[in-house]
Amino acid sequence: MRLILPFAVALLALPAASAQQQPYTPPQHTAPPPPALTRSTPEELAQQADGGTQIERDRTATHALAEHRRLTRALGPLLPQRKGVVDAYVLSVALDSDPVFGREAREAGKVLARRYDAVGRTITLGGSDGKTPSPLPMGSPANIEVALARIAELMDEKEDVLVLYTTSHGAPFGVVYNDGDQGFGAISPKRLAKLLQAHGMQRRLLIVSACYSGVFVPVLSSPQTAIVSAAAADRSSFGCAAENDWTFFGDALVNRALRKPQPLGSAVTEAIGQIASWETRGKLKPSLPQRSIGADVQTWLAPLEARMPKIATQPVGKPSVDSLQSI
DSSP: OTTHHHHHHHHHHHHHHHHHHSOOOOOOOOSOOOHHHHTOOHHHHHHHHHTTOEEEOSOOHHHHHHHHHHHHHHHTTOOOOOTTSOOEEEEEEEOBOSHHHHHHHHHHHHHHHHHTTOTTSEEEEOOOOSSSOOOSOOOOHHHHHHHHHHHHHHSOTTTOEEEEEEESOEETTEEEEEETTTEEEEEOHHHHHHHHHHTTOOSEEEEEESTTGGGHHHHHOOTTEEEEESSOTTOOOOOOOTTOSOOHHHIIIIIIGGGSSSOHHHHHHHHHHHHHHHHHHTTOOOOOOEEEEOTTTHHHHHHHHHTSOSSOOOOOSOOGGGGGGGO
C-alpha cells in the first residue's frame, strides 16, 4: 500500500496538471450554418430577422440548464429605479462568440455604467473573452428579449432611460447572432423597434457596433432616441478580427471618447473623426458611422450627463488600429 498509494496519487494528478497547461480555445465558426439559413433568399433572411428567429443545434439539456442559471444570476440583482431620478439601465451585448465582441461588450458595460450612473442597473450578455469559458449568459436574441423584459419591470418608462450597446458582425438585414457552430440568428431594425415599443422604451440611447448597422438609424430614430451606428447601411466597419480587443468603432467611441466627461454629441464627433483617420491610414473604404439625436433627447440626457464622473478613465486593451499592421 505504501508503494501503490503515492503512485495512484501521482496518476490522478496528471490529468489536472495537463488540463492546466492546455490553453482555452473559444468556440470556433467551423461548420456551415443550418440549411434553413444557407438556402434562404435575402428576402427570407430579412423576414427571419424581423421575427427574431433563433436556431440552436447540438445543445445538451445540461447546457440549457446552465444557461438558465447564468441568465437568472444576471437578472436577479438588477436594482429598481429611483423615483424622481432619471435612471439609466445599461444592456451591453456581444451577439457573436468571437472573443473581440465578448471583450468589447464587457468593457462597454463598465464604461457606460460608470458614465451614466448605472452600476447595479447593468446587464452584460456575451461569450468568452478568449481566456476562459464565459460566466455570462449568451448574447442571443432570446436572452436580449428576456433582459429587456426584466428591465421594463423595474424602470419607469416616463422617467428612465435604456442604454443598449450591441456588438457583432452585421448584415444588410441587421446584427447577426452566431455562437460557435451551435447558435444562429439575427435581429433586424424592425424587430428591435417592435421590442422597445412593446415595453414603452421611448427614452433610449442605442449604440450598434456592426457592419451595415446604419440600417437601424432611420427605423429607430425618434424625438427621444439617440442612436449611433458603426457604419452606414451599405458599408462595412473594421477591427472585428477575433484576436482584437476592440473594433474600430468600439475603441474610438467607448474606449476613448465616452470615457471623457464630455457631452454625447462631442464624444460621437470625436469618435467619428478618430475612425476616419484610422481608415485613411489603412487605405480602407470609409465606414461612415451614422448618428441621430432626437429633438427631445436633452430632457433625459442632460440629467444623466450632469451626474457624469468629472475625471476620465484610461483606455484599456490593445488599440484597434494596431490590427492594420496585419492587413
